[in-house]
Amino acid sequence: MTMRKQLTTVLFTSFISVSSHAKSVEDCDTKQTDNIEYSRCLDGVKESIDRELQTWVNNQVFILEEFALQTGRKSALNMFKRSQSNFIKYRENNCRWQYLALSPGTGAGPAYKKCYIKLSQNRIEELNALNTE
Template identity: 50%
Template sequence: MKKLLLVTTLSILFSSFHVTAKAPSPIISQCDEQELEKKAYSQCLDLVKIKIDRELETWENNQLFILEDVAETTGRQSAFNMFKRAQRNFITYRDSNCKWQFLAELPSNDSAPVYKECYILTTKDRINELSRVSK
């Protein structure tokens, strides 16, 4: 099995200049683009994206369960309803935030991986936030 490098640099085009990431998230490192061809790297990111979506769904369901319990105890649904709204807003934000990065890369072949990397990292940030508030 190929050994994956732990640290790679990701360049993302923002407007007319490049910003270089210090080191990619460990979740993206498993798809080290220096070891994989562009198509294989993109396919690997697709698999990570599926995995991270499942993880987010687990944390979302956990938070909904907690807030349902609070609603039953207190009789107030406001936190439950606001969380559902926040989650919908997160999905909209993530989509828009990653799409502008994708569009900024066009017509480069790197545009799809840029979108997927953004999607994965933004979702991972949301998971971290939900895990923090669930404790």
């Protein structure tokens, strides 16, 4: 088994166990009792998804660093780092306009957090797909 497949397997199995305990936006929607509790629930989901995304990013960097060591070419690693930086800027700006469109209403904060979570989940799925090919 290659190092890449081993890392992907470890990541996948570790997130299966974590995700069974992790909350989702849907969990927050069903457990909503007031705006403050709902916001805190979304904060927990956001923090959890941030940790998961960072793990996938670190995994991809590791894979590309290994590739660079073997081939002497760092262009893929550098471009991935740039794409991740661009993703973070895109996510922030895309979710911020949604926040501003609803501000100062009580739905502005949750809209931002839901957007942030959804885009982060999409990025995780993208990185996961790259590692299972």
